[in-house]
Amino acid sequence: MTERSTTHATFTIERSFDAPIARVFDAWADAKAKSRWFAGATDASEREAMEVDFRVGGVERSVGTLLDGGPVYTYEGVFQDIVRNERIVLTHHISRDGERISVNLVSIQFAPDGDGTRLTVTDQGTYLDGLDQAHWREAGTRSQLDVLQRDLSQQNG
Template sequence: MTERSVTHSTFTLERVYDAPVERVFAAWGDPKAKNRWFAAVADGEEPTMEVDFRVGGTERNIYVNGKGGPTFTYEACFRDIVPNERIVLTNHMHRDADRIAVNLVSIEFAPEGAGTRVTLTDHGAYLDDFDRADWREQGTGEELDRLAEELKR
């Protein structure tokens, strides 16, 4: 039998992008853009990100970690959207059949000079030692770094 546990953690990441708020905000809701920076697919793979960007809408991403590795499924629901100001969502992640984390995430957008400051705060419940807050923080930071590349397009 699996030992059951919950580890709680909160982290906040900030990035300043050289793009106006409207453009940075739009990259979160545009399915084609989000596929490029969020899904993190390997060269030659097709992204599987689905985005229905509205309050009550969902997004879903499925990826396999390496050849023959586990399948990770990320599913989120948008709980609040204020255009060009904030997004609040809940998400959960599975590794194969195991639920590994449940999170509440807020993304705040603010002008900073000619650019945009994004503040992302993640409150997580990491389940049964299948996921860890430091792994999620690292992965989220990598997503935000890829968003910078997307905004240069």
Template sequence: MSGRSVTHSAFTIERDYPATPQRVFAAFSDPATKARWFAGPEEWGSSAFELDFRVGGREFNRGGPKEGPVHTFEAVFQDIVPDQRIVYSYDMRADDTRLSVSLATLEFRPEGTGTRLVLTEQGAYLDGHEDPGRREQGTRHLLDALAAELARPDGS
């Protein structure tokens, strides 16, 4: 079949957060907390979000601009070590087109009174539908949203 291709790419992002590993981990494991920060831009409006946080459990997030396309993130948790590590595999779609399949590893390391988050992602980007650099940029924006979530005055 012509026009088919795979681009393999990996990136690692390290971020320091002024919160305990338990609190940073909870921002990924608590459905209400994660739904607040793990989302598309505000102009996308409401989206579908589900989180079954356990090994073998799934996470599903769907949304997009009014004019489309609908973006879908669907993950399966492969490994969870409370307050230390999360490993999940996921695919990204735009409408019915699969953009990529990735493996992500999150490590939560105590750093002084806070946490160093180390996120490593290995992706297979399919048929030229997505640029790996854009994925890294989008991930950095999500980690900025996580920082804002952790800075919430109510501490939740």
């Protein structure tokens, strides 16, 4: 039996994008756009399409594996607050093979940065039973933002 534990941690990531706020915001709001960058490191052949019901109270969901034949990770989030081109606040949980490993409150803020966008992601997490850790989540979020950066650059080209 797994020893039960709870760890709390917060991290903040700031990133500049060479794209207007509306394009960066829409990359979070549109299921097709988000599916290109959100799962990041997962194998696309082992991932269901990203579902996004982008409205306050709406749910977003993604299921996939990190490695072929590895554990199945399920991400489910609920949008708590949305102010177009300014902020998104959501709560989410992640499960591995059906066992909850973390619960988080995440705020995404969008601000002008010259002709581009300054994005600030703040993640306040509760990590359960040592099955997930804040530094893993932060690294994963940074990786996702790298993929978003590439996706937005390709859309410019």
